[in-house]
Amino acid sequence: MSFKIAIIGAGSVGFTKKLFTDILCVPEFKDIEFALTDVSEHNLAMIKAILDRIVEANKLPTRVTATTNRRKALEGARYIISCVRVGGLEAYADDIRIPLKYGIDQCVGDTICAGGILYGQRNIPVILDFCKDIREVAATGAKFLNYANPMAMNTWAAIEYGKVDTVGLCHGVQHGAEQIAQVLGAKSPKELDYVCSGINHQTWFVELRLNGRPIGRDELISAFEAHPVYSKQEKLRIDVLKRFGVYSTESNGHLSEYLPWYRKRPDEIARWIDMSDWIHGETGGYLRYSTETRNWFETEYPQFLEAASKPIDPAKRSNEHASHILEALETNRVYRGHFNVKNNGVITNLPQDAIIESPGFVDRFGINMAAGITLPEACAATCMASINVQRMSVHAAIAGDIDLLKLAVLHDPLVGAVSTPEEVWQMVDEMVVAQAQWLPQYAHAVPAAKERLSKSKVKTREWAGAARRSVRSIEELRAEKAALKQAG
Template identity: 95%
Template sequence: MSFKIAIIGAGSVGFTKKLFTDILCVPEFKDIEFALTDVSEHNLQMIKAILDRIVEANKLPTRVTATTNRRKALEGARYIISCVRVGGLEAYADDIRIPLKYGIDQCVGDTICAGGILYGQRNIPVILDFCKDIGEVAETNAKFLNYANPMAMNTWAAIEYGKVDTVGLCHGVQHGAEQIAEVLGAKSTGELDYVCSGINHQTWFIDLRLNGRKIGKDELVAAFEAHPVYSRQEKLRIDVLKRFGVYSTESNGHLSEYLPWYRKRPEEITRWIDMSDWIHGETGGYLRYSTETRNWFETEYPQFLEAASKPIDASRRSNEHASHILEALETNRVYRGHFNVKNNGVITNLPRDAIIESPGFVDRFGINMVSGITLPEACAATCIASINVQRMSVHAAISGDIDLLKLAVLHDPLVGAVSTPEEVWQMVDEMVVAQAAWLPQYAHAVPAARERLSKSQVKTREWAGAARRSVRSIEELRAEKAALKQAG
């Protein structure tokens, strides 16, 4: 087989390498072309050197090109994969920093809440540019695989306004299943069957079977509470399981941001999170992790390049959906996964226009969703609250309506639990002014927002958050990795 895959945001080096090696685990794909594109020439050249080394070490005919000219990379592509972060860590830092001034403490800030909504405002204009180029220069009926957050908003914009065949992909379901299999004592996730459905980052394991035996709420709660690690790291998630009756796919830190109950007061935050790793609820945890990862890669790049000389091991192919979807579409080897698509009645008690995450099967005929799923009422209610925020956010990003943007933020569950309307109005003004370089649709609104800020009487505070940690130096990271290696 010979076709072209374009990867937008390929400078996300570790993830691009994973996608690349996964795809090359499919024997039929050795003759394909990968076209890498990114706004950073520096990052592009680093990842190209790594991928070239993999091709050379495995004696493959695979072609790898790299260009900052996105349109050129998309020419003739059959599949387009996006893993962009518009605004980079600079804009992301404001997604965390500015809401903290108004009492909003986020762990990740990339899905909804104040940070996720502004992240979507930066992404959606760029996503629509991608879609325009895909429609004009990519292969006819090219498929757009979106890995970039905020997943639901980006996918919603690409489908509804970009008019491109789009599927959103995430790994939350797989990671949740791995946890469940472990606490139940399964030898592997292959012993676990499940139906997981909802919306991205709020997906629910509504049917669980271990070797064919149905697993109920009480057994699952007992298994998690008995686990020596998860009982400590996933306290909030276990509490939701007890109250809702089903387990959520998302980590303790992620899930805490989408609900109005657990991060509304500093003392509550420290009660429900765990600081053993950023993902369990640390304030700005993902920002710190991303910063450290970038710094580590820049410093230790020669080691990454050397590691690329190892043979590809197909047994280590990851459970990221992309390679399995492409394999099913091209070879007709059927793949079952969980995909982000427009609902259109697949989940009976969520809005038809929403972007859902639910089971589907892939073959030569495309992605075929399992329809007729009904969520437990509490799960549906939680999802609908987020969907309403996502819908307003997408419409605001398309129209450049700053008042609608403020209403979207106001209706966010956590923001509404913490902030007054006056605080929300000022916070959004401040975020739009700070991120104006990445928000072209709001250019007309920036002068007035700046004027309002100069006259505002709303008080703010400089607050690091309830559980903030400093970015570690390269020396500290080296020492930690050495200690872990010695202990292991």
């Protein structure tokens, strides 16, 4: 087979390498072309050198090109994969820092909450530019695979306004299933069968079977509470399991941002989080992790390049959806996964226009969703709160409507639990002014926002959050990795 895959945001070096090696684990795909594109020539050069080294080491005919000219990369592409972060870590730092001034403590801040909503405002105009290019220069019927957050908002915009065949992809379901299999004592995650449905980062394991045997609520609660690690790391997630009766896919820290109950008072946050790793609830945890990862990669790049000389091992193919979807579409080897698509009746008690995440099967005919799923009422109610925020956020981003943007942030569950309307209005003004270079649709609103800020009497505070850690130095990271290696 010979076709072209374009990767936008290919400067996300580690993730691009994973997608690349996964796809090349499919024997029929050895002769394809990868077109890499990014706004950073520096990152493009690094990832191209790594992928070229993989191709050379494995004696493959695979072609790899790299360009900052996105349209050129998309020309004739059958598949387009996006893993962009518009504004990079600079804008992301404001997504965390500014809401903290108003008492809003986020662990990740990339899906909803104040940070995720502003992230969506930055991404959506760029996503629509991608879609325009796809319609105009990509192969007829090209499929857009979106890995970038905020998943639901980006996918919603691409489908509804970009008019491109789009699917959103995330690995939260797989990771949640691995946890459940582990606490139940399974030898392999493959022993666990499940139906998991909802919206991205609020997906629920509504049916579980271990080697064909149904697993009920009480057994699952007991298994998690007895686990020596997860009982400490996933306290909030276990509490939701007890109250809702079903387990959420999302990590302890991430889940806490989508609910109005666990992060609204600083003295309560410590009860529900665990500081053994960023993902369990640390304030700005993913920002710290992302910063350390970037610094580590820049410093240790020669080691990454050397590691690329190793042979590709198909047994180590990851469970990221992309390679499996492409394999199913091209070879008709059926793949079952969980995909972000427009609802259109798949989940009976969520809105038709919402972007849902639910099971589907892929073959030559495309992605075929399993329709007719009804979520437990509490799960549907929690999803609805986020869907309403997502819908307003998408519409605000399309129209450049700062008033609608403020209403979207006001209706966010965690923001609403912490902040007053006056604080929300000022916070959004402050975020739009700080991020104006990435928000072209709000250029007309920035002067008035600056004027309001100059006259505002709403008090703020400089606050690091309830559980903040400093970015570690390269020396500290080296010492930690050495200690882990010695212990393991």
